[in-house]
Structure formats: C-alpha cells, structure tokens
Amino acid sequence: MIKMTTGEKPTPQACRCVTRRRLIALSVLAAGSAHAQQAPKITKASKQLAGYIEKTPYATQTCVSCHFFIDPDDCEIVEGPVNPTGYCNYYTD
Numbered sequence: 754m755i756k757m758t759t760g761e762k763p764t765p766q767a768c769r770c771v772t773r774r775r776l777i778a779l780s781v782l783a784a785g786s787a788h789a790q791q792a793p794k795i796t797k798a799s800k801q802l803a804g805y806i807e808k809t810p811y812a813t814q815t816c817v818s819c820h821f822f823i824d825p826d827d828c829e830i831v832e833g834p835v836n837p838t839g840y841c842n843y844y845t846d
C-alpha cells in the first residue's frame with residue numbers, strides 16, 4: 754500500500770499500483786508457485802498465451818524496458834528467449 758501525505762501524488766515511475774496487466778502477470782506467477790510446491794519448477798506462460806510478438810508496435814513499450822525482462826534475452830514470466838524489442842500482453846513498466 755502506498756502511503757501519501759496530503760496533496761502528494763505518486764509519479765508514474767514511482768507508482769507500483771496494481772494494474773490489470775500486473776494482476777494477470779502475478780496470477781501466472783502464483784500458478785507457477787502453487788505448482789512449485791509439488792515440483793520445484795516455475796511455470797512460465799507460453800509466448801502464445803502471453804500474446805508475445807518479436808517486434809513491439811509501441812514506441813516505448815519493449816521487453817527491454819519491461820519489469821520482467823532478464824538481460825540479455827529472457828523473461829521472468831514468459832518462456833524465452835524473448836527479443837529485447839519484443840512485447841507481450843503482460844508488459845509492465
């Protein structure tokens with residue numbers, strides 16, 4: 754929970770609010786974690802399920818700027834490898 758003083762607004766960069774995309778991404782991780790109790794392996798979403806594409810149509814939303822990107826070409830929640838210039842429906846900055 755974000756605590757704010759009177760009149761103070763969070764900047765977009767500082768806000769870690771729960772968005773629909775973040776909620777979906779977290780549920781993918783939770784599903785993987787629930788499965789991990791029986792087998793210690795994290796399940797990642799398939800590229801097809803995530804709607805992954807190799808080249809983003811958005812100027813500022815690419816895998817390399819996503820919260821889940823792992824340099825140089827992996828992702829925490831989608832099966833890799835992923836292209837740094839790629840994009841999927843779980844994109845979170």
Ligand code: SF4
Binds near residue numbers: 817820
């Ligand atoms: S945008 Fe790229 S790095 Fe972010 S979740 Fe999707 S595949 Fe992973």
